[in-house]
Amino acid sequence: MNTHFEVLFIGGGNAGLSASAHLLLQKPNLKVGIIEPSSKHYYQPAWTLVGGGVYDIKDTEREEKDYIPKGATWLQEYAQTFIPEKNSVTTKEGNTYTYDYLVVCPGIQLNWSAIKGLPETLGKNGVTSNYSFKYAPYTFEILKNFKGGNILFHSPHTPVKCGGAPQKIMYLAADYLRKHGLLEKSNVQFWSGGTKIFGVPKYEKTLLKVIARYNIKTNFFQDLVEVDGPNKKAKFIGLGEHNKGVETWVDFDILHITPPQGPPDFIKNSPLANAAGWVDVDKGTLQHVRYPNVFSLGDASSLPTSKTGAAIRKQTPTMVANLLAVMDHKPLKKIYTGYTSCPIVTAYGKLMLAEFDYNNEPMETFPFDQSKERWSMYQLKRQVLPRLYWGAIIRGRMQG
Secondary structure, three states: OOOEEEEEEEOOOHHHHHHHHHHHHHOOOOOEEEEOOOOEEEOHHHHHHHHOOOOOHHHHEEEHHHHOOOOEEEEOOOEEEEEHHHOEEEEOOOOEEEEEEEEEOOOOEEOHHHOEOHHHHOOOOOEEOOOOOOOHHHHHHHHHOOOOEEEEEEEOOOOOEOOOHHHHHHHHHHHHHHHOOOHHHEEEEEEEOOOOOOOOHHHHHHHHHHHHHOOOEEEOOEEEEEEEOOOOEEEEEEOOOOOOOOEEEEEOOEEEOOOOEEOOHHHHOOOOEOOOOOEOEOOOOOEEOOOOOEEEOOOOEOOOOOEOHHHHHHHHHHHHHHHHHHHOOOOOOOOOOOOEEEEEEEEOOEEEEEEEOOOOOEOOOOOOOOOOOEHHHHHHHHHHHHHHHHHOHHHOOOOO
């Protein structure tokens, strides 16, 4: 069995597949390994639409083996221990692999058990989450059986992948209730650990109008700490100066949860991590700040931008170009400016496409005002992006 690779990737999700495929398109003869335990690959951005009843969950799942790039070796194992001084990675299965260059992109960890009572009640008692392949269909099941009452949508104070997803399902659900004459019988609430609805003023203005349209009650600086499923109660604790430590129990009929998230434990406990647990890289070059032959991209990296697939699409060519530069003993010239994108569904058939950089300045693709809700942008998410993802993006053919 081959145990040494010129380039070893940790993670075979969006980042790992996109970047390894893009690298091999540039340099096909490289000896590349990908450590990834999962046998399935998921198109997770569509889970919002699954929860809204307009996308089949089966269409979001494919076989991982079908997307491993030609020329790469798939090591179906769990990475566990890094010894960067020896250029080695040891897996849970007990195998050690060495590398000339390492690319770390295992994604983000979903910490369901961080909320007391959540694991026991998730998927029943009206408690659901579109962050799970298993439970996204349950979201629509309980929505279509809802006759009115309290419907809560939660967003944690931690970083999360696709920061707009906790809101997207809220707007879809509110629109569903409106269409079925139930909105006036419903109390739609947003409970967030954050400070505002969106960090870019241009897009926040639109979302505040959407919230007003659906008469959604917003609650910020709130941390969900416990769920009592059988009694349909959720416990929040205040995080802000004005409400710090204040406990609030809220009754619900439906509760949509976004689990607290963070760096994977095996990254957090490794020498590659910064103080917060993320892979410690330069935010422009994506090169590790202490180990020059290590790079990172995607959700597990320390890059201070929203953790989205669109961000990975822009990070990939930067990382690959700079990795090849290091391999050729040349200076790193390509710089990632923090581009990310958040397609926020605001109704059935309406979407606002937010695109911005590290400074929360808009970086828009289309020659029109993207802060407006548009049918065309909804179709981009519903029809176009899934095809591009499976056919081009994770094949390494649509980067930058």
